[in-house]
Amino acid sequence: MSDAKKDGGAAHADAISLLTADHQKVRQLLQQFTELQNDDEQLDLKLExxxxxxxxxxxxxxxxxxxxxxxxxAALGDDDLVDEAEADHAGLKDLVSQLEEMEADDAELDATVAVLLEQLERHIALEEEEMFARVKNAQLDIVALGRQIRDRKMEIEADFNGAPAPVRMSGGAEAPRDQDKP
Ligand SMILES: [Fe+2]
Incomplete structure (x- = not known):
């Protein structure tokens, strides 16, 4: 399979398109979860x-x-903006570690995911509406940066032994990953 197919066409994406697509992907997963909120029949799916x-x-x-x-x-010389984005990440990572410790029937699961969605939307707004908008007008090679980010993401994914298999919602639109191995 070509890289472009495997990563949804991100192989040639500039940094902004690539990171915006990441945001959209996480947002969609969170929305899928939200649809299953309070649904005790779908605990496995929720955990996936x-x-x-x-x-x-x-x-x-x-x-x-x-x-x-x-x-x-380096390009914007605006430390406050980047400091704010990094502080957002610290909050998001804290929620991710809490979620990683939870079982599917944990009483706090739905509420924690709801907080994550809320914080993520705020962070996405900061990045897309402010940071990315300013980066587009800065002296920054976003195509080269996109290539670096894409390569680094693949390395990180490999360090984690690959992404978890895509979750199959009813309708099963997701194709199985070809690197699924025991
Ligand atoms: Fe982001």
């Missing part, structure tokens, strides 16, 4: 979604911290 949300968010946040934020600091 949580696993995927935590994974996607962890890889995305690491890539941003290692590559995007230093580049933005």
């Amino acid at each position: 979604l949580v696993e995927q949300i935590c994974f996607e968010l962890t890889v995305h946040a690491l890539a941003e911290e290692e590559l995007l934020y230093p580049a933005v600091r």
